[in-house]
Amino acid sequence: MNIIARAKCVFALVALAVLGAASPAHAGVQIVGTRVIYSAQEREVTVNVLNNGNSPRLLQVWADSGDPKETAETTKAPFLVTPPMSRIEPGKGQALRLMFTGADLPQDRESVFWLNVLEIPPAPKAGADGEARNFLQFAVRTRIKIFYRPKTLKGDPVGSMDMLTWRLVRNGASYALECTNATDYNVSFSDVRLKGAAASQGKVTGGGMCPAKGRQNFEVDGQGNGTLVYSAINDFGGFVEREATYSR
Secondary structure, three states: OEEEEEEOOOOOOOOOOOOOOOOOOOOEEEEEOOEEEEOOOOEEEEEEEEOOOOOOOOEEEEEEOOOOOOOOOOOOOEEEOOOEEEOOOOOEEEEEEEEEOOOOOOOOOOOOEEEEEEEEEEOOOOOOOOOOOOOOOOEEEEEEEEEEOOOOOOHHHHHHOOOOEEEEEEEOOOEEEEEOOOOOOOEEEEEEEEEOHHHHHHEEEEEEEEEEEEEEEEEEEEEEEEOEEEEEEEEOOEEEEEEEEEEO
């Protein structure tokens, strides 16, 4: 999940971009779930959001095709999200309806898109003298993956976690772990680490994905002992730890 925060002041416009490192705790609005599974046979999928803040929030929602610069006006994703704008009172929720609008997508693998929820807090009230106050207003954008799952896929998502192959490859002056996924399902990770490597060299990645019928490289500092451990993420957002060997 990626979070982008932008701040503005009433007297001077200040642009701030915070990518990836921001904590979800900065958001008053929480998406229920960490991913959306959209099976092709479904007419629509419902995604619930909750306002855990102490003030109302205005939401804008849309899907994108993988480019975080896509907006609701420029998106190329074949999904409609309604309502596109809404106001959520504190302690209340909102159901978002996600509908596939049709596209020529591969039928032998999952396709990946992103759901965007942009949360805009209200401006503070004017002071007793009626003058506007200086303030910083944060608009927080949360993105989670949408996995579009055709009817014709073989195997299953959990089984795909055990069918990955790994090898250590040169990456310039250093090394990378190359993950090959021959299955029909994307496999996402919360982390990948080398087993038996020094603590400073054991961490490969804090997250990522090995695409269906594709490859992905993960940079690594060190070579380890030929074994790695990874935490894959299932359809419900839970972590499933797996151990695998890698070739050189």
